[in-house]
Amino acid sequence: MSQNSDIDILVSEVGPRDGLQSVKTVMPTEAKKQWIADLVAAGVREIEVGSFVSHKLLPQMADTAEVVQFARQYSGLFVTALVPNLRGAEDAFIAGVQKITLPVSVSEPHSLANVNKTHAQLFDEVRQIVEHRNHFFPDVQIEAGLSTAFGCTLQGVVEEASVLRVARKMAELGVDEIGLSDTVGYGTPVQVRRLFQRLQEEVGTLAGSAHFHNTRGQGLANVMAALEAGVTTFDASQGGIGGCPYAPGASGNIVTEDLVYLLESMGLRTGIDIDGLLEARETLQRGLPGEQLYGFIPDAGVGKNFHYAGEK
């Protein structure tokens, strides 16, 4: 948020990564670039533009390096990418990302399904990634995104103590930020509020973003709870596309369009223009013909009584 003193909440668009990895259609590179250009024009300050993973596993992400280089032309944009391992981190650093997000599953069954690693193996990988960053790319930030922090379709309940233990481990390993991901949409407001509060107690200013899926329709209610707990960065995806290919039952992210409407109407400045988002959404839809997009604001429009935060 350091370069964003004119906004209250950072909405981090994860559609180009979390969304596009979850749909079968491979969006053409030029369409991705146009979508990102539209998002920037709408005022979006941070975009997770892709994932540095095996092209064989996720061909939708094969052009991530090129997309990163494109996105870096926008000085007001913070360009991030998902990275599951050291190899991906090396590629991401070379491509020029400003932040990498490491998915760290609190549920070990999900960790094995997602990145084929036990916790011990995963923590060792994080250690190597941080060392590599420290030596060669000291300006790039590293975020650990604690997946399945609110429960797991494979494991069921995920104990809060486990979440906090993994968070503390990440802090010890030297990451810059620790976010909580509700990978499969199990999160509920009381849990969200308490766990973010406990995360802040555990790791202080390293406590980071909230990444919610709207699988059970509770996404914006969870945002309300996270706001109460002091969270200032929210992941969201345009059209609510998204889901985890290795978490059964995971479905879309909270919808950027609806989230921005919620925040602005609450008096919280995002810097994002809703009309601009709707234009970007058209580009997204053209790039993914036939894919279902979600969200209420695109259909209903803003209310006649709506005004942006700061406008009166």
Place this chain on the structure above:
Amino acid sequence: MSQNSDIDILVSEVGPRDGLQSVKTVMPTEAKKQWIADLVAAGVREIEVGSFVSHKLLPQMADTAEVVQFARQYSGLFVTALVPNLRGAEDAFIAGVQKITLPVSVSEPHSLANVNKTHAQLFDEVRQIVEHRNHFFPDVQIEAGLSTAFGCTLQGVVEEASVLRVARKMAELGVDEIGLSDTVGYGTPVQVRRLFQRLQEEVGTLAGSAHFHNTRGQGLANVMAALEAGVTTFDASQGGIGGCPYAPGASGNIVTEDLVYLLESMGLRTGIDIDGLLEARETLQRGLPGEQLYGFIPDAGVGKNFHYAGEK
């Protein structure tokens, strides 16, 4: 809530009225009865079973008296109906309702569109209804539901002072309860919290239920805000069916299934069983073949970490 000391929040099912009046299909009377029976079996304590209006205008509601009489067999159920005028109130009292809800539009343009009455005419009608009740049916409760309390597609902004003035007028006229309705889905959490707080300051214990539509996807976020303001009764409809035929752009109510999941997961007892709701939903769908039903919980199911309030 007097007979409901074992629950924390009263979920009032309005689908048989607000939902069925908004769809073109006329649900057969026997199907309505089965739906109500299923809702009662699921633990629902209050149902708005229909509307006493012109059969010509809303043929979907023509059997409301019969449905009221059917519903009254359930001793644990509180049976309510919508009533737009004295004529409807007389019919409702005779049919045996335990509460009537009078829609009172804070927006005068909406009042004219909805019931063809100015405020002066509408207030006079309420006065007559209360007098009639006091003389002949003193045990029946009267709720004024303040429509367009959070904004109006016709008028735009609705001033909070106007809402409070109408609320005070209703209190003076002798209604038992005053609820706030977000008829067209303009409500936002900050507004919801503040307006319910001001309503309580204005009319004390007469402050009643929250009736939210999910037109802009903000429904459950608004529930969060209303809970903070101390609201303990929420209207909702199964499958999110609903809308106002005389308010352009009005769409469905908040979804009962998703609301109950939210409340129970927050530790707030509703007395309602989600599996039972899903059975009732099947009856609803059979009675309205081809109609679109909404909601996330019916598709996704509850999370593996879910438990009802009070269960540990």
